[in-house]
Amino acid sequence: MGNNLKVCSTSEIPKGEMRVFSKHGVQFLIYNKNNEFFALYNHCPHADGSLGEGMVNEEGYIMCPLHSWKFHHKTGKAPEGQDHSVPTFDIEVRNNEIYFDEQQLMDFDEF
Numbered sequence: 001m002g003n004n005l006k007v008c009s010t011s012e013i014p015k016g017e018m019r020v021f022s023k024h025g026v027q028f029l030i031y032n033k034n035n036e037f038f039a040l041y042n043h044c045p046h047a048d049g050s051l052g053e054g055m056v057n058e059e060g061y062i063m064c065p066l067h068s069w070k071f072h073h074k075t076g077k078a079p080e081g082q083d084h085s086v087p088t089f090d091i092e093v094r095n096n097e098i099y100f101d102e103q104q105l106m107d108f109d110e111f
């Protein structure tokens with residue numbers, strides 16, 4: 001119940017960077033945007049690129065390292081006019097640690 005699963009400390013993810021984690025069999029990335037943190041599913045729906053190994057462009061889109069599909073770091077959605085997306089996860093920062101709701105990972109359906 002609640003955000004009970006500690007994933008990492010904020011200091012492990014420098015500003016502007018992403019890190020990939022795996023918990024309960026779900027791989028996700030956490031992105032540090034000016035010390036605001038966002039979590040998205042790490043698998044690109046195109047051909048399974050690891051989004052956390054990509055770059056974030058000036059408009060805030062995470063670009064897949066394989067073929068550059070784009071996903072917004074807040075919504076997981078592609079730019080307007082494209083219909084692909086990746087799921088996002090709720091996270092909470094407490095005392096410089098990043099927490100997930102463990103249940104949302106346990107209930108997550110891989111696709």
Ligand code: FES
Pocket residue numbers: 044045046047048049064065066067068069
């Ligand atoms: S695998 Fe991500 S764009 Fe192709």
